[in-house]
Structure formats: structure tokens, C-alpha cells
Amino acid sequence: MLSNFFSYIVQGTAITIGVTLIALPFGLLLGLLMALIHTYGGKISNRLAAIYSLLLRGVPPIVLLFILYFILSGKVINLTPFWAGSLSLGIVSSAYQMEILRGALLAVGGGQMTAARAIGMSRLQAIQSIVLPQALRLAIPPWSNEASIVLKDSSLVYALGVPEILRRAQQLSATTQQPFLAYGIAALIYFVLVFATNRALDYLSERTKLPTHP
Amino acid sequence: MTNPILETRNLTKIYGQNVIFKDINLKVNEGETIVIIGPSGTGKSTLLRCINLLTSHNGGQVFLDNQEITAKGHDEDKVRQQIGMVFQNFLLFNHLTALDNVMIGLTKVKKMPKDKAKEKAMEELNRVGLADRADHYPGQLSGGQQQRVAIARALAMDPRVMLFDEPTSALDPELIGEVLGVMAKLAKDRMTMLVVTHEMGFAREVADRIVFMEKGSIVEEGSPDDLFYHPKHDRTREFLWKITELYGKKEKEKGARE
Secondary structure (H helix, E strand, O other): OHHHHHHHHHOOHHHHHHHHHHHHHHHHHHHHHHHHHHHHOOHHHHHHHHHHHHHHHOOOHHHHHHHHHHHHEOOOOEOOHHHHHHHHHHHHHHHHHHHHHHHHHHHHOHHHHHHHHHOOOOHHHHHHHHHHHHHHHHHHHHHHHHHHHHHHHHHHHHHHOOOOHHHHHHHHHHHHOOHHHHHHHHHHHHHHHHHHHHHHHHHHHHHOOOOOOO | OOOEEEEEEEEEEEEOOEEEEEEEEEEEEOOOEEEEEOOOOOOHHHHHHHHOOOOOOOEEEEEEOOEEOOOOOOOHHHHHHHEEEEOOOOOOOOOOOHHHHHHHHHHHHOOOOHHHHHHHHHHHHHHOOOHHHOOOOHHHOOHHHHHHHHHHHHHOOOOOEEEEEOOOOOOOHHHHHHHHHHHHHHHHOOOOEEEEOOOHHHHHHHOOEEEEEEOOEEEEEEOHHHHHHOOOOHHHHHHHHHHHHHHHHHHHHHHHHO
């Protein structure tokens, strides 16, 4: 019975990973754009980026998910629950990733930009070749945290009827009256996924670390 | 008379209510080394930043090769390619090796092919005596070595003028010599240089002209001998006397500790 349970729930893993692999990069792209606007943009765009971050981070993800889902799978844009849910999660995550990247950009410091401009680079060139490579390195550890949050928050799309891990566990729990086993297996799968993700990103962080001593 | 490579006319910088410097007129001729000295907070560093347009000015003009670079619509990035700058805190690109630090301006800004850029970068590293450190990251280099790589990075762009903003102020005393040595060699090779420094020994030996700045204006300028031995203004004498005394004290303390 245990293996039946497991194989039923584990089928949702692909969807969970799928949601995460859409939401995370989408949030990264959007978050990076917003972080750059906030750091290097003019007064007005800077203000707008700050408001974007404030609003998205001030509301529970599940509430935003329902609102964004309502927009993304509505009459104008008509996406499947899977895509609407994934992109919504990505938008929510973008605000958090924006703050991570903003911190990293600030940590790199204005001096690197000044030095790049001093050899004749344009702002864009300096951001691309000098600031970003350093900022992204600095961002890996806090980003690893955000990656595990998005992975876990992907369970929220169950509320939209997407048959990911939690949804399947809930179905099993209802039909077999074995909630502990069903949710326990779901928890175990999540744990393994998060653990592996964090480990992989730790490795990446270690690999991209800049040498300091001879 | 030769035309100056670099000239400022009534250059003025104001932050809010604070006048950083006012009506600075400075001429730098080809091959000249000019040292700017003066107390902290008199706008020396800001003056350098205004000259290569890293900081905006509030009045006056800057000319490079008789072209007004402060004119509206002038390509700032082009200007900075022709004016090298060395900073107090080195500001090497931390994610790049010494070689890549020197190369990146050539490949990204000058669009030079990689192999040619590498050749040129190695030449410049050789010039500052660091060819053997080419594959080291800034974190693996001493302060003096980092500053020499920074000089090579600026030189690689073949600038018309080099600006030095207190290049040795952040260095351990025993590392200052190697950086000043490289700079003295550049001066001997007739590189045009504008140097802000507190190193009076360097100023006296290497400078063609010394400019004494205080409270945002040029108080006095002249040859090292004139300034050190026959200063026209009391303030110049006072400043030079103080700074010499200060270094004398340092020497004494060092002697006492040993």
C-alpha cells in the first residue's frame, strides 16, 4: 500500500518541479529588471519599482495567487491553471528576488561602476560586464533561500486545481482516510527536493567563489 | 608656447550650499607631471573627477586637446577612454584576474580582438612589473600590486592624460614605494600626469610643477624648488611645514618602536 501511495503522489512531483522551474526564472528575470530599475533608474521609475515591491510583499502569496490567476486565466489572457499558477508565483517571487538582487547590487558598491566608467564603459556595459557578474555571485546564498521558498510555495497552486504533490496527497487522504501517510509522503518529497536544491546551490556558490588568498 | 593637452577654465563645483572649488584654471602641457597638494576637503579629488566627467560640474569648462569636453552633447565615454584614472582604493574589478582587468577595456570598449588585447595587456603588466601575477585575482594581490594593476588597466587604454587620486593613501607604508616607483617611471617616459597626493618626497622629486590648493582655490603654483624653498604665501609655507613635521614624527615613532 505504501508503494501505491508513493507512486501516486510522486507523479505530482513533475508538476511541482515544473511550476518551480517556470516561477523561479520568471521571477528572477522580472526581479532583476526591477532591481536594476530601482538601483540605476531615475526618480520616478525608482519610486514605481519600490511600490511594486512593497505591494507584492505586503500581501499573502495565496491572495495574490487568486488575484493574478483571475487576471491571467480570464477573458483577455486565457492560460491553463498550470501556466497561470506558475506565472503568478513567479510574479510574487519577483518582488522578493528583486530585494535580494538589490542588496547584492548595493553590496558590489558604486566604486566598481565608477572604475568601469573611468575606462570608458557605458553604464550598460558596466552593469553587464562588471557589476552583474559580481552581484549574481553575492546573491546566490540568499537566492538559494528564495528558491526553496518558491519550491514549497508551489504547493499553493493546488488551490487552483493543479494536480501537483499536495493536491494528490489530499485526494489520497480523502479517499483512503489515511491523512498521516498521505501528507507524510508529500512532506518527505518536498523535503528531498528542497534539500537537493539547497545543496546544488551551495555547490554553485562554492564553485563561483573568488579566490582571496594565494 | 606649446598648447596644453588639458586645460580647465573657471571650473566650479558646488554641492547645495557648499562650494567645493571655484574658478579653477589649470593648464597641463604634454609630458608634464603636475602634483596637486593641499589639506583634505579642499576639492582636489572632486577636481579630478570633474575633469574626467565622473562628477558633473557647475560652471566653467574643461578642454582636452583644445576640444571642450564639457560641451553639451560631447560623448563622455569617448572622453574617459582618453583620460586614465587611478583611484585611492584601487577599484580593480574583483571578479577578474589581473590580466582580465587590464584586457577588459580593450575588448569591451575598444573592441580589440582578444589575442591582440592580451598581448597589449601583458605589455602593460610588464611595464608595472607584474607579468608574473597575470592570472591572480585582486583578492590574491597585495595593495601595492593591486594599485599597479590599476595603473596598467588605465595605461592600456593609451590615455592622453593620467589622473591619480591619492594613489598611495590606502597603502601600507612599505608598499608605497613600489607604486611611486611605477609613477616616477611613467613621468620619466613623459606620460602626462595630474597627481593628487600627500607624498611630498614624490612631489619634490618627480613633479614639474606643484599646485597648492586650499578651500577650493589654487593658492599657489610653481616648480618644486619654488614652493618648497621660496613659497610666496604663508599658507603654503605653513602647510608644507606641517606635513613635513607630521612625516618627521612618523619616522621618529617608527624609530622608537624598532
